[in-house]
Amino acid sequence: MKIFDFKNPKHVQILKEEITRAKRLIKEYNENEMWKNMPTPLRRLALSSADDDMGPDFADEYENVEWLNIPDTVTNRINLSNFALPKRISPYALADWLRSGSNRSKIGSGILHAGSNQTVDGVINFLERGTASQHYIATIIAELIERGIQINFKDLQEKPANDINITTGNITGVDPYSMPGGKPRNNWTGD
Numbered sequence: 001m002k003i004f005d006f007k008n009p010k011h012v013q014i015l016k017e018e019i020t021r022a023k024r025l026i027k028e029y030n031e032n033e034m035w036k037n038m039p040t041p042l043r044r045l046a047l048s049s050a051d052d053d054m055g056p057d058f059a060d061e062y063e064n065v066e067w068l069n070i071p072d073t074v075t076n077r078i079n080l081s082n083f084a085l086p087k088r089i090s091p092y093a094l095a096d097w098l099r100s101g102s103n104r105s106k107i108g109s110g111i112l113h114a115g116s117n118q119t120v121d122g123v124i125n126f127l128e129r130g131t132a133s134q135h136y137i138a139t140i141i142a143e144l145i146e147r148g149i150q151i152n153f154k155d156l157q158e159k160p161a162n163d164i165n166i167t168t169g170n171i172t173g174v175d176p177y178s179m180p181g182g183k184p185r186n187n188w189t190g191d
Contacts (some may be wrong), residue, residue, distance in 0.1 A: 018132060034080045041138050044059040045146055046080060062074065086153055086156070088132065089138075089157065089158060091130055092128065092130070093156045094156050095127035107120055138142070
C-alpha cells in the first residue's frame with residue numbers, strides 16, 4: 001500500500017488541504033512576529049484600518065494585545081505587510097524622502113508631527129540631526145500613511161556602513177585590493 005498516490009484524487013485533495021493549512025499557520029506565525037516588532041503608532045493605524053466604524057475602538061482595545069489573542073474578525077481585515085517596517089530606518093533617508101519634490105507636494109505644508117507641533121521642515125531638520133529615535137520615525141511614517149501617502153519602506157532602510165576598527169585603522173567589509181595602492185593592510189586574508 002502506498003502512503004500517497006498522486007493518481008488518487010482523494011489523496012491529492014488531502015494534500016492540497018494540508019498545504020493550505022500549513023500556509024495559514026506559517027502566515028499566522030509571521031504576522032505574530034511582525035506585530036511584536038511593530039511600534040505602537042503603526043499598530044494603532046493597522047487596527048484603525050480594519051473597519052472605518054470600529055477602527056478607533058479596535059485601536060484602543062487591542063494595541064497592546066498579542067496578535068494571536070486579537071479576535072479573527074479583526075485580524076482577518078488587516079494586512080500587516082502594509083504596516084511592517086524594516087528593522088532600522090535611516091533618519092537621513094526619510095528626510096531626503098520628505099524633501100523630494102514629488103513627495104513634498106503630496107505632503108503639503110503645515111504640522112506633520114502633531115505630538116510636538118513640528119512642521120514638515122521642522123521634522124526634516126530634526127531627522128537630519130540624526131538624533132531621531134526609531135519610535136519617532138515610526139510616528140512620522142504612521143502620520144504619512146494615515147494621510148494616504150504610500151511609502152516604499154525599502155527606500156528608507158538603513159544601509160550597513162563599513163566598520164572602522166579604531167585601534168588598527170582597518171576598514172572591515174571592504175576589499176583591500178580595491179584600495180589605493182592595491183595592497184591589503186596587516187596581512188588581510190579576506191576572511
